[in-house]
Amino acid sequence: MLGSSSVSYAIALSALTFISSEIVEGSRPVLQRTIESLFSDRSETVYPDACKWLRSSPRQTKICNRDPGMEETIDVAKNQAISSCEDAFRYDKWNCSLVFNNKPKRNIFNKIYRETAFIFALTAASLSHAIAKGCASGSLVKCSCLNSFGKNTVKEWKTAGCGDDFRYGKRITRNFLDFKHAGNDQIADTLKQNVLVGVEAVGEQLREVCKCHGFSGSCTTKTCWKRLPPFSSAMGLLKKQYHHAVKKKIVNYTTKRAITPKVRKRIRKDRKSLVYLQKTPNLCVSTxxxxxxxxxxxxxxxxxxxxxxxxxxxxxxxxxxxxxxxxxxxxxxxxxxxxxxxx
The missing domain is CATH 3.30.2460.20 (Wnt (Wingless and Int-1), C-terminal domain)
Incomplete structure (x- = not known):
């Protein structure tokens, strides 16, 4: 009887541990889980969820069900982020690996290192870029070409062509990452700032492109639209941000309590820079x-x-x-x- 009860106790304890781990995993903000999942999964694993390339939250499932092209867009964003990172950092001490110095316990997402900050910015930038491009290409059906009308200085009129809708890409990226429910502690504030830096790096690359129309080569009519350059342009800007990232003092990393307005004001002095909380380990061993x-x-x-x-x-x-x-x-x-x- 004693042996039987011991086995039952062990089974019950294992089940409780599993359930507890699921609760802890599920309690992590969607923003954090999504970025880590997209950058960590280097395989072609397809999940039964609506978004296919990650275990989606209810909000993400709704977004993917509403626009079937979202699955392909997420895949493009994921591969674009990983490949551009590996290409840009192939001659750096950190080459976009997920662990430091080949030590699994030193996972890049265990703390908020400079590299962690960069990955959050990079993945969010890639998502907004892919969505904006998807609108112009027609792969996303819930959005269309960005249209705007205006007049130029020589009284010629111009109409908008098929542009990359960055504003839509920015809005869907924030919704997809469940930005509003990412938390109010220092960790959440840091990660959200890095996400915004990444998205705005894409927005800074937006340029107006015009094409002239008219008889005998004249420019009586212009067709103009907003276009994003290849993602490598934003990648170059993000790498500069990586090298100039700002280290912040940890206020309440372990307690995860909401920080006071006074502390938050001090943390948010520079909202245009990448922010990290922990110093990167010495990477010389891995080179x-x-x-x-x-x-x-x-x-x-x-x-x-x-x-x-x-x-x-x-x-x-x-x-x-x-x-x-x-x-x-x-x-x-x-x-x-x-x-x-x-x-």
Whole structure:
């Protein structure tokens, strides 16, 4: 009997632990869970939820059900954020990995490091960019081309063409991340600020593009629209924000109590900068064997340990010119390129 009761107790305790963990996971803000899920899941796993690429909340399910194109847009935003991050940071000490120095316990989302702040800004920026582009391309059916009308200085009239609706992208991104219910403590304020910095980085790239129409090349009529450049433009701005991120003093990280208006005013002095709360661990351990771009970059990336220089052969276009290794009529030739790797 004693053994049976012990087994029953153990089963009950395990079930209670599982339920408790589910409650804790479910109690985390949607904003935090969504960003972490999109950037962490590097696989092509498809969930049964309406949004497919993440376990969606009721609000997110409603948004995805309302516009079937949202599933594809989320996938575009997810892949765009990850690939652009890995490309931009491939020669940096942190190369968009999810853990520091290959230590699983040092997950990038356990605290709010500089890199964590950047990921929140990057993912939110990618979402707003993908949604704005989806409106113009027609993949999202609940929005359309951004239209505006106006007159120019030479009394020629212009009509709006098919533009990228950034305002719609910004609004849906905030709704999708459940921005209003992200919390009122310092952690929530920090994450929300980083999300807004990311979204506004996309908005700063919005430009008016015009096309002239008229007889014999004249510009009697203009068609104008707002267009966002490729996401790499916003990525360049966000990387600058990453290097100039501001470290804030932790007020109540462990208690998660709502902070007073006086403290919040002090925290919000600079709303245009990325904000982080914890210092990044020393990343020099993780750079061993990493490729580096050139000697100047290697000195920083390799943390003073030095680097190995190799040569590798690559194919290049000859352009029908006489080169050291090519004949006049060849298409490609092999040439050696210097390659550096950290010791």
């Amino acid at each position: 061993v064997g990493r490729p580096c771009r050139d000697r100047q970059n290697c000195a920083t990336l390799c943390c003073g340990r030095g680097y190995n220089k190799y040569q590798r052969a690559v194919d290049s276009r000859c352009n029908c010119k006489m080169l050291n290794c090519c004949f006049v009529k060849c298409d490609t030739c092999r040439e050696n390129v210097d390659f550096y790797e950290c010791k």
